[in-house]
Amino acid sequence: MTNTKPMNITMTGQRHQQPAVQEMVVIHRIFREEFRRLPDLVRGVPDGHLRRAADVAAYVTFNLDSVHNHHTAEDEYLWPLLLERARPDAALIRRMEGQHNRITAYTEEARRHLADWHAAPVRASGSRLADTLAQLTDALAEHMDDEEAHVLPLVTEHVTVAEWQELGQRSFDKFPRSALPIMMGQLLAVATPEEAALFMGKLPLPVRLIWRLAGRRKYVRYMRRVRSDAGNPQPVLKMLMRRANRVAVALYRRSSGRIGGTAKGLPVMLLTVPGRSSGLPRATPVAFLEHDGGYLVAGTGGGAKTEPQWFRNLRATPRAHIQLGDRQYTVAVRVPDRTERDRLWQEVVLAREPLFARYEHRSGRVIPVAILVGPTPGSTR
Numbered sequence: 001m002t003n004t005k006p007m008n009i010t011m012t013g014q015r016h017q018q019p020a021v022q023e024m025v026v027i028h029r030i031f032r033e034e035f036r037r038l039p040d041l042v043r044g045v046p047d048g049h050l051r052r053a054a055d056v057a058a059y060v061t062f063n064l065d066s067v068h069n070h071h072t073a074e075d076e077y078l079w080p081l082l083l084e085r086a087r088p089d090a091a092l093i094r095r096m097e098g099q100h101n102r103i104t105a106y107t108e109e110a111r112r113h114l115a116d117w118h119a120a121p122v123r124a125s126g127s128r129l130a131d132t133l134a135q136l137t138d139a140l141a142e143h144m145d146d147e148e149a150h151v152l153p154l155v156t157e158h159v160t161v162a163e164w165q166e167l168g169q170r171s172f173d174k175f176p177r178s179a180l181p182i183m184m185g186q187l188l189a190v191a192t193p194e195e196a197a198l199f200m201g202k203l204p205l206p207v208r209l210i211w212r213l214a215g216r217r218k219y220v221r222y223m224r225r226v227r228s229d230a231g232n233p234q235p236v237l238k239m240l241m242r243r244a245n246r247v248a249v250a251l252y253r254r255s256s257g258r259i260g261g262t263a264k265g266l267p268v269m270l271l272t273v274p275g276r277s278s279g280l281p282r283a284t285p286v287a288f289l290e291h292d293g294g295y296l297v298a299g300t301g302g303g304a305k306t307e308p309q310w311f312r313n314l315r316a317t318p319r320a321h322i323q324l325g326d327r328q329y330t331v332a333v334r335v336p337d338r339t340e341r342d343r344l345w346q347e348v349v350l351a352r353e354p355l356f357a358r359y360e361h362r363s364g365r366v367i368p369v370a371i372l373v374g375p376t377p378g379s380t381r
Contacts, residue, residue, distance in 0.1 A: 019164030020198060021152040027070060028144040029190045034063050035137040039130035041226070045121055053121035055225040057114055060133070062182060064107050064114075067140065069174035071100050077167050078159070082151070085158040092150055099143040106136035165202075184211050185219030188243045196243070197250035201259060216244060249283045256326035263287050266353065269295065270323035273313045273333075281321075284310040288372075291348055294331065295322070295372040298349060303362030314370055322372065331374035344369050 038060055045052050079093050086093075113129035155164065175183065188196055200208060252260040252270050261268050266287040275282050288295045299311030314320060320333050336344060349356050349369065360367045 017161050018156045019159055019161045021155050021164070022195060023164075023168065023199065024152060025148060026187065026191050026195050026199070028148065030186045031063075031067060031070075031140055031144065033190055034066075034186065035133065035140055038063065038133045038137070042117070042126050042130045042133065045126065047122050049121060053118055057118040059226045060110070060114055060129075062179065064110060065175075066183075067103065068107060070171050071103065072174065073167055073171035075100060077163075077170055078155075081159055081163060082154055086154050089150075089154060092154075096143070096147060096151060099139070099146065103136065103139050103143060106132060106139055110136055180207070181211070181215040181218040182222060184215055185223065188247065191243075191247075193243075193246035193250040196247040197254055200247055201251055201254065212244075245284060248285050252285055252323070257324065260285055261325060264355070267324075269297075271297070271310065271314070272321040272323075273310070273317045276313050276316045282310065282313055284308075286310065289348060289352055291344075291371065294374060296344065296348060297370050297372065298345075298356065299368045299370075300356065300359040301363065303359040305363055305365065307365070307368060311368055311370070315368075320372060329374060331372040334371045334373055336369065336371065338366075341366075341369055344371075 041056050042060070045056055075097070079097060083090055083093050110129065110132045113125065113132055117125040117129045159167075187199060191199065248260050249270060252268075255261075257268070257270075263285070264287070266289070268285050268287050270283055271286045272281050272283040274280065286297050288297050290296075297311075297314075299308050299314075301308040301311075314333055315335055318333055320331055322329050322331055345356075345367070356367070
C-alpha cells in the first residue's frame with residue numbers, strides 16, 4: 001500500500017521515500033464514520049435517561065478529543081514544515097488553518113451544549129447538541145476533502161518518512177493509554193486488512209498483545225453501552241473478530257511470519273482452506289505442533305463453546321494450503337476418529353502443552369484435532 005518510489009525534498013534535493021499518507025486517509029475515514037453517527041446517538045437518548053446520556057456523552061467527548069489532538073499535532077508540527085518548504089502553497093496552508101479554526105469553534109460550541117445535555121438530557125438541549133454536531137461533521141468533511149486533495153500530495157514531496165512518523169506519534173501521545181482499545185476498535189472497523197496491517201505492524205509487540213488478549217473485548221463492551229441498539233454484543237464482536245483475523249493474516253504474509261509467527265510460545269502457520277459453502281479460500285493463523293513428519297492442529301477457539309469455523313472448513317476438505325514463515329506447501333488433511341484423537345490429545349498435545357487442558361475445560365466440549373500430512377511432493381512454492 002505504501003508507495004516507496006524515491007522522491008526529492010524541495011528544500012534540500014535529498015532523495016527520500018514517500019511517507020505513508022494513506023494513514024491519514026484512514027484516520028479521516030474514522031472521523032467521517034464516527035461523526036456521522038453522533039447526532040443520531042444523541043437524539044436517540046430518551047428524555048431523562050441519565051445513565052445512557054452519560055455513556056453517549058463520554059463517546060462524543062472522546063471523538064471531539066480525537067479531532068482536537070489530530071489537528072493540534074498538525075498545527076504544531078506539520079504546517080510549519082510545509083510553510084517552510086512549500087512557500088508557493090502558503091495560501092493553502094492558511095486555508096487549512098482557517099478550517100481548523102472553524103472546526104475548533106464548532107467543537108467548543110458542542111462541548112458547551114454537551115455539558116448542558118449531560119446534566120439534563122432533554123429534547124431541547126439534545127437537539128441543540130445534535131445540530132451543532134451535524135454542523136461540525138459538515139465542516140470536518142469539507143476540510144478532510146480539501147486536505148486529501150491538496151495537502152497530502154505536498155506531504156509526499158516535502159516531508160520525510162521520519163517526520164511523518166513523528167507527526168503520528170505526537171498525535172498518539174496526546175491520548176491516555178486507556179483510550180487504546182477504542183482507538184484500535186475504530187481503526188479495525190474502517191480499515192482494509194492491508195491498511196490495518198500497516199498500522200498494527202508499527203505498534204510495539206506488547207501493545208498488539210494487549211489488544212488481542214483484552215482490548216478487543218473492552219472495545220465491544222464499551223460500544224455495547226454506547227450504541228443505541230445495545231443489547232446483543234455478538235454482531236459487533238463477530239465483525240471485529242473477522243477484521244482482526246484479516247489483519248493478522250495480512251501481517252503474517254507481509255512479514256513472512258516474522259509478525260504473528262508465534263503465539264504463547266507455539267509456532268503459528270497460516271492455514272488456508274476453502275469455505276464449506278462458498279468454496280472461497282479462507283486463511284487463518286493457527287498454532288501447531290510438529291508430529292510424525294507433519295503438523296497437528298487443534299480447534300480450541302481459545303476455549304470457545306463452539307468449534308471454530310476454520311476447523312469446520314478443515315473437516316470438509318482433503319487438502320489445505322499452509323504457509324510457514326516464507327515457505328508455502330500443500331498438505332493432506334486427516335481428522336482422526338475419537339479413539340486416535342484421545343490418544344493424540346493425551347500423548348502429544350497435553351504432553352507438550354498442558355495449557356490446552358484449560359481450553360478444553362473452559363469450552364465444555366471435546367477439542368478436535370487434525371493431522372496435516374506432508375508437505376506433499378512438489379508442493380513447495
